[in-house]
Amino acid sequence: MPESQYLIVGQGIAGTSLAWELLRRGQKFLVIDDPALPSSSLVAAGIFNPLTGRKLVKTWLADTIFPHALAFYRHVEAELGITCLHTTDLFRPYRNEEEKTSYLKWAASDEYAPFVASGQPDFSDDAFIRAPYNGLSVNRSGWVDLPRFLENSRNYFEKLGCFEPAHFRSQDLDIGEEAVQWQGRSFEKVILCMGVGAENDPLFNWLPFNPVKGQILNCRIERYPHSRIINQGIFILPAGNEKVRVGATYSWHDLDWEPTEDGRDYLAGKLKSLLKVPFEIESQVAGIRPSSKDRRPFAGRHPEHDRLFIFNGLGTKGVTLAPYFAAQLVKLLLDGQEIMADANIGRYFSLYSNPRKP
Structure with missing residues (x-):
């Protein structure tokens, strides 16, 4: 039997949002992150804005994802006793x-x-x-202090015993019928939230990053x-x-x-x-x-490996996209509810060399 339900690879905005959502649902997980690697989440300004571009285009799903994101960050602030959301x-x-x-x-x-x-x-x-x-x-509109959000979240997860600094290579995964093995430990499912670098990973390099x-x-x-x-x-x-x-x-x-x-x-x-x-x-x-060709997130299950998932491609709007699609991914993991088509990696299964039918 798996020792932990989920292994989350990467503690940027995607992996951290996913961890909070799993925690809210009472799930056991381990987040790993390589401190030697640079992080786009730590550099980003964290601005959210519902009307963008010179032509004043309404942000995709703004009516839905903005209220969700605000509620998410306020919940995290209350749990951590910090302020990171600035409207x-x-x-x-x-x-x-x-x-x-x-x-x-x-x-x-x-x-x-x-x-x-x-x-x-x-x-x-x-x-x-x-x-x-x-x-x-x-x-x-507003901004999220991402370094503060990420650092305090990491410290919180570490105190719970569900964060470790570690270097990850997908070649070290042994994906079996009953569990996924990594460094001598067993997990029910693995979610890659590595941000930049996933475009070179052999498991998901077929996606159009x-x-x-x-x-x-x-x-x-x-x-x-x-x-x-x-x-x-x-x-x-x-x-x-x-x-x-x-x-x-x-x-x-x-x-x-x-x-x-x-x-x-x-x-x-x-x-x-x-x-x-x-x-x-x-x-x-x-x-x-970590952007995608169609400017939509990559979220969902690998076309061949049922125990392998990805959450990536959030681009410039990660502070609002991450909380909403983390919740969607958790509904897939726990409830079997599929992610919306525009963000589901199923839209690119035709690019994979040997996909199984969903």
Whole structure:
């Protein structure tokens, strides 16, 4: 018989959300994570925003996943006695009168109106932000302090005896009829939540991963007063004590974890055009987002091995996608309820060389 029900590989936003959901359902699990590997979750700004892109597109499943995510993080905060969820409006300066007209038209529609803040601020004469046409303030936005969330979760799991630092290789798995063996221990099921790197793993490298590099600047703006997130091509995320985080870049080439001068120059140029005041760059970080070709998560059961699962491909919206699809994956694990088709890896079974029929 298996010693533990589930082995979760990876303690980023995916693996941690899955662990909390299994804990809520009273399940026994072990989370393992290699501290020597870089983590995109620890670099990410953790921003969530229901209206994205230049054309103000509503985030996929925003009406469902945003309330779920807020409830999830508040539950975790209560369990850990910390604050990691920060809700705030997001202000989008209009670039011109045409954009202002379009945004206000969308904001008045039944689909978009719930995401528009009731009290619209006036930034047209703001001393810090350049917004001559003013802008649109979006509610239901905010950010999650991911390093705080992940570190405190890890410490909590460690005290429960269900976290260990460990290096993982899928070649070390012995997938049998009754259980999966790993390093002399037996598990009922294994869920790979490795983030970046899964695209090279022999068990799931047939999935269409599309990792993307992102860079962020940590800056200081003297006497910066705003608590809202500012977003116009880049974001300005207030971090307290005159500090802000500025990002992000997107690159599908040169996929390493090193900040670049090009990335620094790009973000600094965008920030200079958005600010009326000087700023100081204090540091720069880079990460690789575990994204998919269709920008939808990878969640579900391996096409050949019933005891092997994956939870990955969360991309830039991991803070809201992870809690919701962790819950869906747990319903599959415990209740046999299939994950929705848009996120289920069954949509790509045709890419696997020898899939069994589901």
